[in-house]
Amino acid sequence: MWWIYALLSAFFASLTAIFAKIGVKDVNSDLATAIRTVVILFVAWGIALGRGEIKGIGELSKNTWIFLGLSGLATGLSWIFYYKALQMGKVSQVAPVDKLSVALTIVLSVIFLKETVSLKAAIGAVMIIGGTLVLIF
Structure with missing residues (x-):
């Protein structure tokens, strides 16, 4: 079942790139990121509230807060740089390079995380890196 969510994520990420490229045409990329963030804020909290999933928020550990905060910071920086890149470059180049992630x-x-990686995953990663280098140079 996880792969269905992953495919939906990929589909909406591709729409994000297309909509963002159109949206940053006549606006500062930082302002565009801020607007996008407000929309995401309302959607995410709306879903959490609507599904009653905020009851345990007071019980979250300090470690959870720290790492979710760091994740949020990394997400914000990723979006800021992504929007700037979209504003300056072609979406057909920026989006694939972004997937170097x-x-x-x-x-x-x-x-x-000390995870083990299969040979197949390692080869895939090397191919992604190679493809990214082809797109950049």
């Missing part, structure tokens, strides 16, 4: 995530999961 997949290969970087595989490497970082081995370093920080």
Whole structure:
């Protein structure tokens, strides 16, 4: 079942790139990111509230708050740089280069989470890195 959510994520991420490229045409990319963030804020909290999933918020550990905060910070920085790149470049180049994050995530999961990676995943990561280099140069 996880792969259905992953495919939906990929589909909506591709729409994000298309809509964002159109949206940043006549606006500062930082302002565009701020607007997008407000929309996401309302959608995410609306879903959490609507499904009654905020009852345990007071019981979250300090560690959870720290790492969710760091994740939010990383997401925000990713979006800021992504929107700037979209404003300056072609979406057909920016979006695939942004997906270098997949290969970087595989490497970082081995370093920080001590995950093991299959040969197939390692080859895929190398191919993503190679494809990214082809797109850049």
